[in-house]
Amino acid sequence: MLAVHFGAGNIGRGFIGALLYQASYHTTFVDVNEAVIQELNEKQQYNVVLAAENSEKLTVKNVSGINSVSDPDKVIEAIAKADLVTTAVGPTILAIISELIAKGLSERLKSNQKTLNIIACENMVGGSSLLKEKVYEHVTDEERKAFDDLYGFPDAAVDRIVPNQVNEDILEVSVEPYYEWVVEESAIKGETPTIDGVTYVKDLTPYIERKLFTVNTGHAVPAYIGRYMGYATINEAMFDQHVQEIIKGVLNESGEALIQTYQFDREEHQTYINKIIQRFKNPHISDEVTRVGRGPIRKLGPHDRLIRPASIYMDVTGNQPVYLAKVIASALEYKNGQDEEAVKLQQMITEHGYEKTLQSVSKLDSTHPLIPVVMTELEGIKALKK
Numbered sequence: 164m165l166a167v168h169f170g171a172g173n174i175g176r177g178f179i180g181a182l183l184y185q186a187s188y189h190t191t192f193v194d195v196n197e198a199v200i201q202e203l204n205e206k207q208q209y210n211v212v213l214a215a216e217n218s219e220k221l222t223v224k225n226v227s228g229i230n231s232v233s234d235p236d237k238v239i240e241a242i243a244k245a246d247l248v249t250t251a252v253g254p255t256i257l258a259i260i261s262e263l264i265a266k267g268l269s270e271r272l273k274s275n276q277k278t279l280n281i282i283a284c285e286n287m288v289g290g291s292s293l294l295k296e297k298v299y300e301h302v303t304d305e306e307r308k309a310f311d312d313l314y315g316f317p318d319a320a321v322d323r324i325v326p327n328q329v330n331e332d333i334l335e336v337s338v339e340p341y342y343e344w345v346v347e348e349s350a351i352k353g354e355t356p357t358i359d360g361v362t363y364v365k366d367l368t369p370y371i372e373r374k375l376f377t378v379n380t381g382h383a384v385p386a387y388i389g390r391y392m393g394y395a396t397i398n399e400a401m402f403d404q405h406v407q408e409i410i411k412g413v414l415n416e417s418g419e420a421l422i423q424t425y426q427f428d429r430e431e432h433q434t435y436i437n438k439i440i441q442r443f444k445n446p447h448i449s450d451e452v453t454r455v456g457r458g459p460i461r462k463l464g465p466h467d468r469l470i471r472p473a474s475i476y477m478d479v480t481g482n483q484p485v486y487l488a489k490v491i492a493s494a495l496e497y498k499n500g501q502d503e504e505a506v507k508l509q510q511m512i513t514e515h516g517y518e519k520t521l522q523s524v525s526k527l528d529s530t531h532p533l534i535p536v537v538m539t540e541l542e543g544i545k546a547l548k549k
């Protein structure tokens with residue numbers, strides 16, 4: 164069984180690659196990082212270390228790599244022969260890789276009529292659907308019809324905290340023990356891939372929203388409030404009592420939005436929240452606030468972890484999401500010269516002010532009631548500054 168996986172980064176190697184190996188796939192990683200690709204081809208294996216007391220180790224074998232910049236033809240050939248294609252490159256990169264995937268699928272069509280599933284494992288609602296849309300922009304009407312019959316783009320939700328790696332061995336990756344990979348079974352073409360650890364569901368929406376608006380909404384608190392207060396890591400920030408109070412408030416608000424939208428059991432949802440808070444405090448993981456806060460413009464987007472739960476909360480309760488508004492305010496204050504989106508966000512604020520910038524990145528109508536709540540909290544969070 165052959166898998167082609169785009170993105171040999173933290174989640175690619177630390178999660179998807181590990182599960183595919185255990186399910187007996189040979190995984191060909193596609194990346195633009197030449198050093199990682201070279202090392203994958205040389206070693207043909209790497210270690211995944213569990214960030215826990217016993218540091219359990221799994222050696223992932225049967226792997227190779229292709230640099231998509233220098234060897235695009237090899238990627239096309241690999242897709243033509245693959246049994247599964249997955250991605251973990253980041254939501255903004257999906258459009259970039261779509262052309263090569265389209266070429267691979269077109270080439271495949273000439274040589275065989277086998278079904279194939281392409282699963283985007285990104286932190287977003289509708290990742291595979293977006294990838295499909297982008298792939299279809301690169302093919303003819305006739306190919307599109309054939310693709311509709313043969314190629315599935317099931318949406319997915321993936322959950323495992325994999326921080327940036329600081330190991331001497333550039334392939335080794337340290338990951339938290341917990342993981343969840345949920346895939347929309349109704350969109351699968353042909354046989355459902357057998358991968359231990361994957362849960363197939365009919366409708367992914369409640370799962371991806373529960374994950375994004377609990378794990379990632381919660382994570383944004385130690386990231387943005389933590390950065391604002393001067394903390395460097397998630398773990399450090401999680402021990403601050405203001406961060407603890409805000410994360411509790413934020414997850415109550417997003418929880419209420421989720422419970423009322425999807426009729427989740429209140430007690431079960433609270434158990435889910437408590438477990439996530441413990442995961443953020445894992446003493447065996449050192450995760451930088453700048454990794455978790457990366458891409459603030461994406462994270463302030465209308466369907467992402469901050470604006471969407473805040474809007475739903477207002478709609479379903481009629482109350483002001485004061486805690487979510489504090490995190491949105493701290494995201495607007497997020498400064499990091501190494502992060503393109505953070506730099507752009509601060510430029511927009513300098514040129515147009517907070518209110519217009521928020522409207523623009525969050526696509527909120529100028530009269531949206533969330534805007535004044537965030538503006539009030541921009542003042543409110545000043546008391547947190549050390």
Ligand SMILES: NC(=O)c1ccc[n+]([C@@H]2O[C@H](COP(=O)([O-])OP(=O)(O)OC[C@H]3O[C@@H](n4cnc5c(N)ncnc54)[C@H](O)[C@@H]3O)[C@@H](O)[C@H]2O)c1
Pocket residue numbers: 169170171172173174175193194195196231251252253254256259260284285286321322323324325326
């Ligand atoms: N790290 C986590 O804890 C975690 C958990 C769940 C989901 N995710 C999601 O997984 C995705 C990847 O995150 P990550 O943390 O692994 O990031 P990462 O930066 O570690 O990995 C991304 C990889 O994609 C590669 N890449 C960039 N452009 C490319 C291109 N054009 N073609 C091929 N490869 C390209 C990069 O070189 C890098 O190796 C994101 O959508 C993220 O939200 C991450």
Ligand SMILES: O=P(O)(O)OC[C@@H](O)[C@@H](O)[C@H](O)[C@H](O)CO
Pocket residue numbers: 286321322323324325378379382383454455456457458
């Ligand atoms: O990957 P991002 O940038 O969307 O979000 C940063 C973190 O919240 C995220 O990577 C989590 O670690 C992950 O989603 C846990 O499953």
